[in-house]
Amino acid sequence: MPTTITPAHITDLPRLLADHPRYWGDRDLRALHLRALVQEFPDTCLTARAEDGIRGYLIGFVTPVGTGYVHLVAVRDDARGTGLGRELYAAFGEAARAQGAVRLKAITSTGNAGSIAFHRSLGFDVSVVDDYNGPGEPMVVFTRTLA
Known part of the structure; x- marks a missing residue:
């Protein structure tokens, strides 16, 4: 199923948190899904969307010293092993580089x-x-x- 990587929207967070176990299994990382990061760094918080919803996401930002920091990256259980995590990292790298990350x-x-x-x-x-x-x-x- 084809996916499109696009900037995340603040409205994606409730859906991601509702489906949290599909991305993280038994690990409870809900507290790390900070609304402020998605609000303030829209170009480096990404979702991989398909017809069946959000298949993966990456929340990251670029620091003032040129580091593209990946805060969270997750792929839904039925999309693992497809290369989607690599695609998210590649898209983040491009977005971070555009903002001066080295x-x-x-x-x-x-x-x-x-x-x-x-x-x-x-x-x-x-x-x-x-x-x-x-x-x-x-x-x-x-x-x-x-x-």
Whole structure:
């Protein structure tokens, strides 16, 4: 089924949150779906739409120092393995570059093997940063230079 990647709309958030388990399984990340990010960074918050609804999305922004930061990226359970996550990252990279980004960055928990493998497959450098989220809270940090 063909998808079109377009900017997210604030009206997409209630639908995404209602279908949260289809994107995130048992992980409850609803609190990370910040309305302000979609409101303030419309060109770098993206949805992959198809006839059957939103198949994936990416919420990100560009920092003042030229980093395109991916806050969340998710693909609906029935669209995994189709390359949609790669497409979302490619579209985000283009949007971030248009806003002056020279690198991309994302983070995940140290136990998220799927995310680590996915980001490695996209060519990201992977490192564990101790105390990233506070004392005793290491995170995996992904970085990649934009071509």
